[in-house]
Amino acid sequence: MISTKARYALRVMVDLAENRESGYIPLKDIAARQEISEKYLEIIIKTLVRGKLLKGLRGKGGGYMLMRDPSDYIVGEIIELAEGPLSPVACLTPDAESCSRSAHCVTLPLWKKFGALIHDFFYDITLEDLMKGNY
Amino acid sequence: MISTKARYALRVMVDLAENRESGYIPLKDIAARQEISEKYLEIIIKTLVRGKLLKGLRGKGGGYMLMRDPSDYIVGEIIELAEGPLSPVACLTPDAESCSRSAHCVTLPLWKKFGALIHDFFYDITLEDLMKGNY
DNA sequence: TCCAATACCTACTTAGTCAATATGTTGATA
DNA sequence: TATCAACATATTGACTAAGTAGGTATTGGA
Numbered sequence: 001m002i003s004t005k006a007r008y009a010l011r012v013m014v015d016l017a018e019n020r021e022s023g024y025i026p027l028k029d030i031a032a033r034q035e036i037s038e039k040y041l042e043i044i045i046k047t048l049v050r051g052k053l054l055k056g057l058r059g060k061g062g063g064y065m066l067m068r069d070p071s072d073y074i075v076g077e078i079i080e081l082a083e084g085p086l087s088p089v090a091c092l093t094p095d096a097e098s099c100s101r102s103a104h105c106v107t108l109p110l111w112k113k114f115g116a117l118i119h120d121f122f123y124d125i126t127l128e129d130l131m132k133g134n135y
Numbered sequence: 136m137i138s139t140k141a142r143y144a145l146r147v148m149v150d151l152a153e154n155r156e157s158g159y160i161p162l163k164d165i166a167a168r169q170e171i172s173e174k175y176l177e178i179i180i181k182t183l184v185r186g187k188l189l190k191g192l193r194g195k196g197g198g199y200m201l202m203r204d205p206s207d208y209i210v211g212e213i214i215e216l217a218e219g220p221l222s223p224v225a226c227l228t229p230d231a232e233s234c235s236r237s238a239h240c241v242t243l244p245l246w247k248k249f250g251a252l253i254h255d256f257f258y259d260i261t262l263e264d265l266m267k268g269n270y
Numbered sequence: 271t272c273c274a275a276t277a278c279c280t281a282c283t284t285a286g287t288c289a290a291t292a293t294g295t296t297g298a299t300a
Numbered sequence: 301t302a303t304c305a306a307c308a309t310a311t312t313g314a315c316t317a318a319g320t321a322g323g324t325a326t327t328g329g330a
Contacts, residue, residue: 001136002224003317007242014241026276035236040319046278058277059327075245089137101170106149107142110210110265114256121252130245139289161305175290181307193306194298272330279324288315296307 002079008036008044009082010075013127016054017070024063044082051081075130076122086122088114137214143171143179144217145210148262151189152205159198179217186216210265211257221257223249 011034019025027045031038045064048054053073054064066073080086087093089111091102102108125135146169154160162180166173180199183189188208189199201208215221222228224246226237237243260270 001222002246004225004319005317007224007246010242010245011240024276028276037319039321042278043319049278056277057327058275058325060273060275061328062276062326064277087136089142090139105146106265107145109268110145110260110270111137111142113270117252117256121249125245131241133244135245135248138287159305163305172290174292177307178290184307191306192298193296193304195304196299197297197305199306274329275327277324277326279322281321281323283320284318286315286317289313291312292310294308294310297305299304300302 026063070128073127141218161198205263208262
């Protein structure tokens, strides 16, 4: 299940894309528009800044701004940055410990196909697509 | 993320399907073959019995048995019984409280499409398909 | 030069869930 | 009547999601 972190992150990115003509946007404004607690939003935005998706500027007149064109952000990349890998099961996370049953596990191929489906879905949509509903 | 409950449930169903010529299969046997704790497996199997996917027989010579042909079980049905609705986000669970933003939420259509994708994937595969890798 | 706006930082809380265990009770069979 | 096995209820420990609290550093403007 996609958590609030990823969902809010996506909404923040769309919000900044929509207001990208207005220069730096303070967190307070985003929080108000998106009806998200400022303090919680700080946590989410922090990871977006550290992941180089956003640029932050301190002080008066500061705020946040996209670093690229909306068409250059992949939705899957935003989600995974905000809440970790999109793996559908624990056995398929990047740091999963190897399972002795994997060689003959009847269900593993199912999870692999499902994982591929999820990945392909989110990695084929850009932030611009999301804004315009092109998907 | 699909939890152990659903993953184990699927493995149990496949196990019973593969051994369906042997009459009632004791939980202990399934647990041993699948390397799952007996006590934990009890919890999972209990929901499968209550959901009428399995039939349990008590006493000596007892155990569990499928109630239908493997081709009559839908994988999605098993997963949802074991661990709840397959909704990708909280806003789309059956008992979600209505959200005031839903009418103009930019991301909601994305989650809806994703939810449909997940549903279609798992509801198009039967237990028999899973056993034979037909998917 | 100081104030207010703003990002940035560390820690904490609270409720809930996941995975599993413990300890029984009921029912069937030989 | 002993044994096997399902069925039932309660509890645990670790972890995470979601959110809060309080403080520090940086910037622009009056």
